[in-house]
Amino acid sequence: MNVLVLSSSDKVYSVVLQLLAVCGNHRALRAHNIQQAKTLIGQCVFGAAVIYADSMDIGFRDVCFILAENCVGTAFLPKSGGDELYELYDRGVLVAERPLTKATVYVALRAALGVAYRYEKLLRENADLKDRLETLRIISRAKCILAFGGMTEEQAHKEIERRAMCERRTKKDIAKEIIEGIDGNEKN
Numbered sequence: 386m387n388v389l390v391l392s393s394s395d396k397v398y399s400v401v402l403q404l405l406a407v408c409g410n411h412r413a414l415r416a417h418n419i420q421q422a423k424t425l426i427g428q429c430v431f432g433a434a435v436i437y438a439d440s441m442d443i444g445f446r447d448v449c450f451i452l453a454e455n456c457v458g459t460a461f462l463p464k465s466g467g468d469e470l471y472e473l474y475d476r477g478v479l480v481a482e483r484p485l486t487k488a489t490v491y492v493a494l495r496a497a498l499g500v501a502y503r504y505e506k507l508l509r510e511n512a513d514l515k516d517r518l519e520t521l522r523i524i525s526r527a528k529c530i531l532a533f534g535g536m537t538e539e540q541a542h543k544e545i546e547r548r549a550m551c552e553r554r555t556k557k558d559i560a561k562e563i564i565e566g567i568d569g570n571e572k573n
Contacts, residue, residue: 458500
């Protein structure tokens with residue numbers, strides 16, 4: 386997973402790299418300033434981001450918001466803190482507690498990575514559910530075609546299963562073949 390590290394501090398960048406090595410196989414891409422960060426955001430997909438900056442700077446807040454809106458786990462490491470940090474919390478940005486120590490940076494980084502992992506898992510599950518729904522839709526259409534030809538729904542279901550087992554193909558492939566056979570006959 387790509388991790389954006391927006392920090393002009395070599396010390397903070399070094400600590401984040403050490404912690405990323407502990408957390409797994411991640412590729413850190415560093416931006417020294419806001420413009421570099423925005424360029425990298427346009428060029429790469431990031432799962433997580435660590436931003437070390439003064440929370441009063443609107444440019445840093447904007448970068449945090451862009452990342453958080455794209456479901457990137459974003460950890461903000463404030464140089465100073467105040468009431469303006471609530472705006473970051475409210476927009477889904479994880480803000481590390483002050484004073485910053487290696488332990489607090491680690492907790493913030495793990496939280497950001499956790500958000501990224503969970504989001505990726507949800508994307509995979511969503512794609513799987515869409516595929517299942519599409520499969521059910523195709524099989525249902527094929528059963529309707531077979532039922533229109535005189536079979537009951539149960540007979541149509543068993544016919545699709547039987548053909549799939551005999552031909553060692555999926556029910557979805559058999560159903561598509563049934564649908565294409567009817568569509569092909571209608572065109573002739």
